[in-house]
Amino acid sequence: MLPLDPQLFRLFLESLEAPALLLDARGEILFANPAWHLSPRVSSAPDQPWPGQNYLTLLNAAAGGGDRSAGATAEGLRRLAEEGGEGFSQDYFSKGPEAHDYYHLKAWRIEYAGQVVLGVLHSPQLQHDALTGLATRQLFALSLSAELGRARRQKQPLSLLMLNTDHLRTINELHGTRIGDECLIAIAALLREHARRPTDLAARYGGDEFVVLLGDTPGTEARRIAEAMRAEIEDLHIAAGPQYLLSVSIGVADGTPGLRHISEAMLLEAAEVALYRARRRGQNRVVWAQTEPDLLSALLKGLS
Template identity: 45%
Template structure:
């Protein structure tokens, strides 16, 4: 066994392996971070591109709806101006009809254009010279104008026609304006209806992709139009309590975009919305998440898979290389141990003794601490070897090395086989008294070893000690010579004793 404090190579030997593993892990982390950053950036780019496209679609719808509403407003203003002319009261019904509804012929997808008196009765109808009797005092637009003189143009909720005709139950919305007397009193309502087929035609001219929807809602969240219809009876229903609609209607800017789950079909969508001018209408473009991010997802899957394979391959190659390094380091340690160990006794050999002695000598010179060297020789070993044979002699040397090692316990000390039956012990930072105590322990322990034969004398050792201190003037060679000389003095003095060099 070797008891020594020699420069450790364990940390140094493991450092290349650790550096390799750390380098590979850092490389994998860097690759993953870069790929993740690029994928996140591409995701944001895909969303930004989809938002721009949806915003363009919303702006096209806004512009068309604004032109149509302005046209209907001009029609209503012309109807009111004509109705307030006194000279039309005495003309024929045909001429009066032409004067009242002259501007209405340019309105697209127009329904009925009516002139109602203050009681809600039909006074004039764009579809016939003699108006069909009817009362619309219960309509929301009539009630709005009757009780609010400053409402301006009013856009009604969607409604279905009441007539017994081909257009019965057709969905429409109406645009209306108040008719007031010269004193400001309520005199009736001019109202023009728009067929919601207009929005279907407008939406059909736009391509928004699969599973995406176009919607127009009013300020109360009532759905006016949708493409495609997610529910057959959704037109005219209020969705003002739905989270997405609430978020859109509560936005003061009236435009923006966000990603959310549809409450109607539970699909993830990118919502882009825009208010139509100053009108209580909002265009909402809901693009399917698959349409927006489908290409990105396929690309991300491909890149992630390739990156995963690359990282796994890199880590696998690192593991193989690290294993080879470990095997090589283990072999180097075993070779180093074999090169520094005596084959028979297992303690340090002469080569290791010389290296350690020089190391401790220079360290003692720097620190000023004492350095002791102990020379140990088995007494009468040649006679023992001749009498019991080489195998018993070898076993005796192994036992002696074990006893010496058990009594030299500090990591800084070294037990080495000097040659034949002679051993040497290096005691760093140990004065002569300390070395003598250790030597006595060794001598007594050897003397108490069991005998090979009852008639045989007990195994003993002779020990010589030399110590260097700062007050002594000796070289390393002189220190070894002094220890060796003390050993011979012990032998000449009768053996089985410890002698300290003077």
């Protein structure tokens, strides 16, 4: 609880570069700062001015459309207004037709002269890896959750690729980290070309690992895409020396056997195990989890 004059707090919010709102205890928007109006995440908002609209109502409407972040945010703000507390924070994933946005929402409860208002700040989180320009692991996790939820509701297939750069340590040792970084940048650019739809997302998962989320894509098509990626990366030939040409190993998993019950963790584990087997079998190859009898059996058992 902050014992501040709401007018002073409004001036503070107005000066911020991050999008911010001032709400009354019922969730009605009293003020939206200039950064809020300029934010890409509100570009598809209704034409009427933000002040006077109820933010909780808007969030609940988004939650009704399957946006779990919106539902959790609405509940957190409602409890903060009704029950009090030090504040409320929530990671918020907003998915638009052109981009995926990752925000950290922070709210404060302010009491002054018997009046209760809420200050809401949307701070953009780090969304893209500095080296490759791909989505971060955090943004990928939120995107996977949102896309899996959409796939369940619309009964559409969903596939996941997990890639590891073969011999990157050796490339770094022989040719230097600058060449190694160039390899990662080149791989990232190629992955981006294969993940251009709004339902797709390519991300850097770790030092030499990448993931590609393919919405509306069955496993058979995902395996074809993965094989095309593998062949194109093999043709890049960035690192000097014929012994260590650039290549990747790829694990493919999809939720088609039981999309209704599959979780993000199960999909990631299936792709990770498939990747591990691709590496053990000589690298520079693609393994699809659904063609591995024990992997498919374990996946189906987890869904039962």
